[in-house]
Amino acid sequence: KQEVTQIPAALSVPEGENLVLNCSFTDSAIYNLQWFRQDPGKGLTSLLLIQSSQREQTSGRLNASLDKSSGRSTLYIAASQPGDSATYLCAVRTSYGQNFVFGPGTRLSVLP
Amino acid sequence: DVKVTQSSRYLVKRTGEKVFLECVQDMDHENMFWYRQDPGLGLRLIYFSYDVKMKEKGDIPEGYSVSREKKERFSLILESASTNQTSMYLCASSFSGRGAAGNTIYFGEGSWLTVV
Numbered sequence: 001k002q003e004v005t006q007i008p009a010a011l012s013v014p015e016g017e018n019l020v021l022n023c024s025f026t027d028s029a030i031y032n033l034q035w036f037r038q039d040p041g042k043g044l045t046s047l048l049l050i051q052s053s054q055r056e057q058t059s060g061r062l063n064a065s066l067d068k069s070s071g072r073s074t075l076y077i078a079a080s081q082p083g084d085s086a087t088y089l090c091a092v093r094t095s096y097g098q099n100f101v102f103g104p105g106t107r108l109s110v111l112p
Numbered sequence: 113d114v115k116v117t118q119s120s121r122y123l124v125k126r127t128g129e130k131v132f133l134e135c136v137q138d139m140d141h142e143n144m145f146w147y148r149q150d151p152g153l154g155l156r157l158i159y160f161s162y163d164v165k166m167k168e169k170g171d172i173p174e175g176y177s178v179s180r181e182k183k184e185r186f187s188l189i190l191e192s193a194s195t196n197q198t199s200m201y202l203c204a205s206s207f208s209g210r211g212a213a214g215n216t217i218y219f220g221e222g223s224w225l226t227v228v
Contacts (some may be wrong), residue, residue, distance in 0.1 A: 046216055100204075102147075102155040
């Protein structure tokens with residue numbers, strides 16, 4: 001059974017810092033991996049999606065990488081801003097099903 | 113833009129009541145999902161539907177049932193609400209295909225349910 005973990009559980013950084021969030025998964029038979037942002041009390045918003053055949057995706061200040069063989073993905077946020085404060089979740093879609101398995105999330109606080 | 117709409121944002125129900133949570137998507141997605149989200153436990157899949165009238169149990173189906181009579185609508189039913197079902201409930205949808213359209217899962221804003 002696929003399991004997804006995220007480290008750290010929470011992170012607090014001063015504004016302007018570059019930071020890395022980590023996601024690990026146990027079964028490398030994935031179709032894709034997706035990073036989401038969740039603001040308090042709200043639903044999830046998709047940030048980046050990486051297909052299993054890709055190594056990375058970029059959107060603005062965000063860069064996500066994927067190493068399928070080692071079961072790892074990282075989300076890099078450059079020049080962090082207070083508006084980046086949220087919980088970030090990763091999810092994998094398995095190769096053999098329609099479901100998405102989510103990690104528990106990393107709660108990020110960017111201090112002004 | 114894809115829109116997944118959950119009809120109720122905040123509900124307070126009494127123990128033993130029957131509760132309906134409704135979800136509608138406007139993108140003709142085959143797949144629809146119900147998750148619950150609790151602090152420290154992350155998102156857990158309750159039920160999943162891949163077509164009208166079709167459903168599959170997720171990780172925590174006990175105490176819940178679902179209904180999908182139309183493609184765009186997926187309902188979560190708590191037959192007899194209990195206090196341990198107090199949670200945030202998230203509905204989502206996606207295409208079933210393996211092409212680009214099948215890649216992303218879209219979420220509603222969530223429904224906060226409190227059972228007293």
